[in-house]
Amino acid sequence: MNQKYLPLIATIIIFIVSYAVCAAQYPNILSTRVVGNLLTDNAFLGIAAVGMTFVILSGGIDLSIGSVIAFTGIFLAVMLESTSIHPLAAFALVLVITTLFGAIMGAIIHYLEMPAFIVTLAGMFLARGMAFVLSIDSIPIKHPFYATMKSFYYKLPGGGRITLIGGLMVLVFAIGILLAQRTRFGTNVYALGGGAQTSALMGVPVGRTTVLIYGLSGFLAGLSGIVYSLYTSAGYSLATVGVELDAIAAVVIGGTLLTGGAGFVGGTLVGVLIQGLIQTYITFDGSLSSWWTKILIGALLFAFILMQKAILLLSRQNKRYS
């Protein structure tokens, strides 16, 4: 078996085992309602995490996505409240803005040779600041189109619902997997993560790929913001603080190396679902306090990092003795 699949398989096994443990304790966790809610509640995180996966695969990091999600939410709320623009047009407009925002960050990272960490940190401040400038209040969205979109869902046997946003997340993951595995862009991203200099020597258009990666991350953060505004029916500039950390944690738990170059978009979906499962379990239990979520996710992160280390070490030894 190919060794690069090991972290992914381990993640999936851990997800299945922990789901089984939860189900043994609370059989209701198997109901399609819980499964449907797991998808709906984590839709915005999942979509943003797809963008983060590409960024991390290329060896970078994007700290701005939480702020961009909040900016998108407040932008939509203000636009729909004060103008008569159709929500779909507002969606298109905000996606253009966030994509450009990401692309500009990518351009600064590449052309000014600045570390992604600091550039996206400035982007995080900027996007949050723009959200504050638009409004510091929580603005409800009452457009009838939102109610129509919320009424679309696919009913599962057993009363569960795959909502529009839950379905959208699955679709984004499917496209993300195709993009990473089956296109030239995906190959370039992996090459870039393996080493910027090496890939430049191999003829990978480093500048264009970097701009595209951060543009994609900005686009998906915008899409995630749209999903979040559908999910909460409101815009608030202080929302989704720290989502970038959840997304990074999901990517790492999903088996992607933070050094870049190795990992799978599909693993990130499992990483998101594991985080959702921990929260669902704590809700089911009722007596556990919310801070256990953070501690458990931290412990999981640690376990996965250790496991990746062990796999790397083993593969190196195999090479030495073969």
Add this chain to the structure above:
Amino acid sequence: MIESALRFGHRLLPQLVALTIILLLIWLVFPGFFSMEIQNGRLYGSVIDILNRGAPVALLAVGMTVVIATKGIDLSVGAVMAICGAVAAASSVRGDPLIVTLLLAIGTGLVCGVWNGFLVSVLNIQPIIATLVLMVAGRGIAQLVTEGAILTFNDPGLIFIGSGAFAGLPMPVVIWLVFGIAVTLLVRRTALGMLIEAVGINRRASTLSGIQTPLLLMAAYMLSGLCAAIAGLIVTADIKGADANNAGLWLELDAILAVVVGGTSLLGGRFSIIASLAGAMIIQAVNTGILLSGFPPEFNLIIKAAIIVIILVIQSPRVQAGVTFLSRKSVR
């Protein structure tokens, strides 16, 4: 001697110029900026306020500079601040004497540093992920200590650290000045600073040439934990309570920013603690200046982002290479 002083001045020049420009800009829109007065035996004024409010970031920047110089990064300092604050408050509420409270908090910070150092130096995990673990879990641990509530205390000794005064200066200012100078002397008057730079430039080569790399890395992260513990004590003492959710929130980013604005490369190697302290003061001057000059507070983050981008663009290798190229041409 004079030559080395000149070189030192040249190294600090961009930071000092930036700080001066920012202070002058604030002075232009807020004329009373430089005025100071003495009340009850301590100084009051906007400049003192900047020094005082900037204390947590300045302290964190000291440890962060050393960690970044070893080609690492410590994302957990904000969470460690929250843990240490929570431990101090819990200990004070329990009725422990002040010295026990302080030792417990500082010990907790050192333990957090050992944990990070262990992951980085022994298990060889990339610093950004290794410290991410504690960053994510840390606030949960702090909430575990305070049991989700905001623990308040009224031990006058502990409160003195946050709002007392020594020799006319607020206590936090005294602490970060003394601590910053002590660490600078420690690394610059011994070979320690050079060894740290060696590890940051090439870890393998420095191990091969006989440097105790694991020990040095461990010490760097322990120093960062110690700084976070002191910063956590100051923040907790200032509000007379431990807020596990908000104490030190996002301060790790401000600290990293202070180091970068101070001109230390995130890629490790050469570092300057004094320049990082100047960077911390630049960040605080921007924050205070925006408040004083009467801009709507909504614009704070945008102005901050713009200033960061300007400073970073000036420091970017591409732009610097271009400037060198142009200046050479004009000489000929």
